[in-house]
Amino acid sequence: MKNIILLAPPAAGKGTQSSMIIEKYGLTHISTGDLLREKIKENSSLANEIKEYMKKGNLVPNKIILELISDRMEMSDCANGCILDGFPRNYDQAVSLDELLLKHNMKINAVINLDVKEDILRKRIVGRLLCPNCNAIYNDQIENMNSKEKGVCDICHSVLIKRDDDNIDTFNNRYNTYIKETRPLIDYYERKNILYTVNSENSANNVFKSIENIIDNI
Ligand code: AMP
Numbered sequence: 760m761k762n763i764i765l766l767a768p769p770a771a772g773k774g775t776q777s778s779m780i781i782e783k784y785g786l787t788h789i790s791t792g793d794l795l796r797e798k799i800k801e802n803s804s805l806a807n808e809i810k811e812y813m814k815k816g817n818l819v820p821n822k823i824i825l826e827l828i829s830d831r832m833e834m835s836d837c838a839n840g841c842i843l844d845g846f847p848r849n850y851d852q853a854v855s856l857d858e859l860l861l862k863h864n865m866k867i868n869a870v871i872n873l874d875v876k877e878d879i880l881r882k883r884i885v886g887r888l889l890c891p892n893c894n895a896i897y898n899d900q901i902e903n904m905n906s907k908e909k910g911v912c913d914i915c916h917s918v919l920i921k922r923d924d925d926n927i928d929t930f931n932n933r934y935n936t937y938i939k940e941t942r943p944l945i946d947y948y949e950r951k952n953i954l955y956t957v958n959s960e961n962s963a964n965n966v967f968k969s970i971e972n973i974i975d976n977i
Pocket of ligand 1: 770792795812813819820824846847852
């Protein structure tokens with residue numbers, strides 16, 4: 760059983776690489792972003808509160824995230840190993856994760872840090888399109904990342920959508936939050952000797968080759 764964290768700035772390819780990892784290694788995907796997007800479909804005051812944080816590109820409070828994560832980690836499919844995509848995102852979440860892992864008798868085998876320069880992230884944000892049904896990701900500004908038919912998912916043929924938070928203003932805030940809160944976790948996991956950095960500016964397939972190399976050797 761292998762448990763992996765994907766650590767990355769916004770639009771570094773977490774979602775794409777998670778899908779490729781799941782397909783090859785059969786790990787369970789736990790994305791706090793996806794859990795939150797599911798949650799905001801409910802008509803509740805909590806859903807509205809979460810929506811506001813996400814729309815502005817701010818982190819959703821730790822209390823809400825930890826509840827979602829600990830419920831998710833109780834589920835039996837986590838016993839096959841899981842990939843944590845977008846969690847932890849700050850120091851307190853990392854410490855809470857350590858406590859949760861201890862409780863479930865689990866450990867993290869690798870933290871994969873996807874490294875991409877800020878100007879490339881900006882370009883990715885502007886063109887990113889998402890399939891609301893199967894979560895496949897496309898980009899109409901980047902060669903090789905276009906869907907075959909404009910605006911339609913290659914896999915399930917749903918109409919592609921743009922995420923509410925994929926605009927430059929929100930990106931700036933998300934990126935600043937990443938620098939201030941999430942990037943320090945690189946040191947946190949380096950000290951634990953489980954950090955692996957991958958250049959994620961290459962094509963998705965090349966990035967995945969580097970990731971395979973890490974997962975096969977841990
Ligand atoms: P993502 O899909 O990972 O890019 O996350 C989208 C948005 O969801 C982020 O910009 C945050 O507002 C929120 N979010 C996702 N994961 C977390 C987390 N671990 N802690 C706090 N907020 C989160």
